[in-house]
Amino acid sequence: MVSYRGYMSPEYASEGLYSTKSDVFSFGVLVLEIVSGKRNRGFNHPDHDLNLLGHAWTLFIEDRSSEFIDASMGNICNLSEVLRSINLGLLCVQRFPEDRPSMHSVVLMLGGEGALPQPKEPCFFTDKNMMEAYSSSSTQPTITVLEAR
Template sequence: MVFCSGYMSPEYASDGVYSVKSDVFSFGVLMLEIVSGKRNRGFNHPDHRFNLLGHAWTLHMEGRPLELIDASLGEAYNQSEVLRALNVGLLCVQCNPDDRPNMSSVVLMLGSEGALPQPKEPGFFTQRIMLEANSSLSRKAAFSGNECTITLIDGR
């Protein structure tokens, strides 16, 4: 599986295939970021090296989804609405685009109180690979600290 940081869908990151379900993936990442108060890119947790999607999935599978909620909210939130948002967010970040809802379904799910489908494992549910201290790569800058990207379009 290819690792992607940010909001890019697995099918776009690995194969360059873009669809309306790619936007759904990005929306799901954004929902999980809003609820958690954390960014997917650069997410760190002391107990594991999962990204935010992996962390949300793990908490969901362990029956502890409320632990994902931003602590700065205190008790000032509607628990059922936040749990619904987490579930919908996980549905949006499914690995297979066919398993993701379309945006009109997302809007309906967020605005209703009916039962929701159970999500499957999200796309890019990965652990970050840490460089070995003695590797030659670890002595060099493996990643740029610049969060700016430039895309140049070139004809085939």
């Protein structure tokens, strides 16, 4: 089950609705983190307040996805495969669960060579927006304080 808010699907974070598409969302976040070398949670960019997903989406729609790739990959990566991974990651983090592929489809897309569908805009939260979503939800997280005996 998804337990870390940087990887939670929007429907789980805001309404507590969990499905297999929630796992697909989390997988997409991981793919984007691996490609960029950065974490979604706590991501900062000097030009905007978007998280990593929003940054990936912005570069994708501007046809600048190559700027999203971690510089340490240098010339050791196959650019077309990495760009495909970004596209796939964005398919997995689409706003609505019904728009996300199944995990079975994700596996097939990872191994395939055909063109991938165009992703729709993901639901991006900044850390501040995520905290507001938590505080406005009807189910508040339980905090347990451990004390030494």
